[in-house]
Amino acid sequence: MDVAETISHHILDHDWGVTLGGFRIPVTTHSVTIFAVSILLLLTLSWAARKHTSRGGKLVSVLVEEYVSFIRGGIVIPNMGKEGYGMLPYFCTLFLFILSVNLAGMIPEMKTATSNISVTAALALCSGALIVFSGLKYHGFVGFLKGFVPSGTPAWLVPLLFPLEVISLVIKVCVLAIRLFANMLSGHMVLICLLLIIFIVGEMSKAAGVGALVPAMALEIFMTCLELLVAFLQAYVFTLLTAIFAGSVIHTH
Amino acid sequence: MENLLKPDFGVLLLTVCNFLLLVFLLKKFAWGPILGALEKREAQIESDKQTAADARKSAEELKKELDERLAQISNEAAQKMAAAVKAGETQKEQLLAQAKEQAERLLSQATQQIEAEKNKALADVRSEIASISMLAASRVVEQDLQADNADKIVAQVLEEVQKK
Numbered sequence: 001m002d003v004a005e006t007i008s009h010h011i012l013d014h015d016w017g018v019t020l021g022g023f024r025i026p027v028t029t030h031s032v033t034i035f036a037v038s039i040l041l042l043l044t045l046s047w048a049a050r051k052h053t054s055r056g057g058k059l060v061s062v063l064v065e066e067y068v069s070f071i072r073g074g075i076v077i078p079n080m081g082k083e084g085y086g087m088l089p090y091f092c093t094l095f096l097f098i099l100s101v102n103l104a105g106m107i108p109e110m111k112t113a114t115s116n117i118s119v120t121a122a123l124a125l126c127s128g129a130l131i132v133f134s135g136l137k138y139h140g141f142v143g144f145l146k147g148f149v150p151s152g153t154p155a156w157l158v159p160l161l162f163p164l165e166v167i168s169l170v171i172k173v174c175v176l177a178i179r180l181f182a183n184m185l186s187g188h189m190v191l192i193c194l195l196l197i198i199f200i201v202g203e204m205s206k207a208a209g210v211g212a213l214v215p216a217m218a219l220e221i222f223m224t225c226l227e228l229l230v231a232f233l234q235a236y237v238f239t240l241l242t243a244i245f246a247g248s249v250i251h252t253h
Numbered sequence: 254m255e256n257l258l259k260p261d262f263g264v265l266l267l268t269v270c271n272f273l274l275l276v277f278l279l280k281k282f283a284w285g286p287i288l289g290a291l292e293k294r295e296a297q298i299e300s301d302k303q304t305a306a307d308a309r310k311s312a313e314e315l316k317k318e319l320d321e322r323l324a325q326i327s328n329e330a331a332q333k334m335a336a337a338v339k340a341g342e343t344q345k346e347q348l349l350a351q352a353k354e355q356a357e358r359l360l361s362q363a364t365q366q367i368e369a370e371k372n373k374a375l376a377d378v379r380s381e382i383a384s385i386s387m388l389a390a391s392r393v394v395e396q397d398l399q400a401d402n403a404d405k406i407v408a409q410v411l412e413e414v415q416k417k
Binding site: 065121 | 256257258259260261262263264265266267268269271272273274275276278279280282283284285286287288290291
């Protein structure tokens with residue numbers, strides 16, 4: 001049994017090999033998961049919005065309102081101020097999207113698309129674009145660039161500080177992608193490794209394999225609960241950090 | 254395993270397009286209406302709170318006004334009560350004085366009447382005594398004045414007087 005191959009098979013994205021006129025269409029397990037999650041979110045939230053505005057379905061209204069209030073009052077306004085109000089739809093979508101994709105991996109036969117660096121990089125790119133857009137919108141091009149240098153900095157220090165600050169912003173955005181990717185990937189790797197323990201030990205001795213079943217499954221359940229927590233936590237962290245970075249660009253030194 | 258960190262630009266581009274399209278569609282069909290309704294309701298709540306605050310303020314002003322009026326009425330009532338008590342006291346004293354004067358007058362009248370009655374009685378007694386004396390004297394004159402007869406005559410005169 002090749003453990004590395006099994007883990008890779010479980011974790012890695014699989015291309016479905018769809019081409020159109022010799023041009024590759026990126027239909028993969030992860031992109032299909034993302035598409036399915038997007039459709040589900042779109043249908044569910046449109047239905048919830050319709051229920052909400054027509055004053056029907058009280059529970060749905062309360063849930064949706066609480067969620068929007070949480071994103072607005074807990075993440076966007078405290079970090080971005082009133083300027084972040086117009087970007088609420090982005091943050092509302094971002095949190096739910098990441099959470100849903102994270103949780104999709106808990107459903108059998110579905111994959112955690114956020115354990116794919118391309119997916120998290122795409123989300124980080126969107127957040128990076130939002131951060132830059134916020135800076136340009138509220139300060140203009142020159143003002144945005146000036147914002148990289150704290151006021152009162154000696155002139156001779158500016159050429160050193162400016163590139164550092166630009167690189168710092170790029171790194172911040174890259175770290176967003178890597179943090180989400182690493183957290184979701186590691187969780188799933190641990191889960192598959194715990195399951196593989198049973199088979200590895202079972203290959204050595206069937207009795208030992210049966211003996212390893214109970215502790216491995218107990219750990220598996222524990223890790224699954226932890227993964228649920230991590231799914232929420234990472235969605236929150238990604239959204240919060242995006243808001244903080246965008247806020248720091250809007251409200252400069 | 255090395256493929257883990259190898260980016261798939263196709264998936265990356267598809268995810269960006271998918272996510273931005275989702276943001277756009279959700280903004281149009283979900284977050285827009287929800288946020289609109291939420292803001293509307295919050296504005297309504299704020300307006301209701303303002304109305305309630307205004308109502309509370311006017312109620313407090315009314316209460317203050319009523320309290321002042323109540324204090325004024327209480328003050329007036331206390332003044333009127335004091336005046337009434339004073340008037341009552343005056344009236345009581347007047348009545349007592351009148352009663353006393355009347356009693357004194359009645360007492361004086363009674364005393365005068367008693368005095369007159371007493372005087373009249375004394376006069377009656379005097380005239381009676383005089384007539385008795387006259388009667389006794391006449392009897393005495395009519396008979397011999399003997400020591401033994403004198404007591405008898407007096408007893409007889411007294412008997413006659415009693416009979417009268």
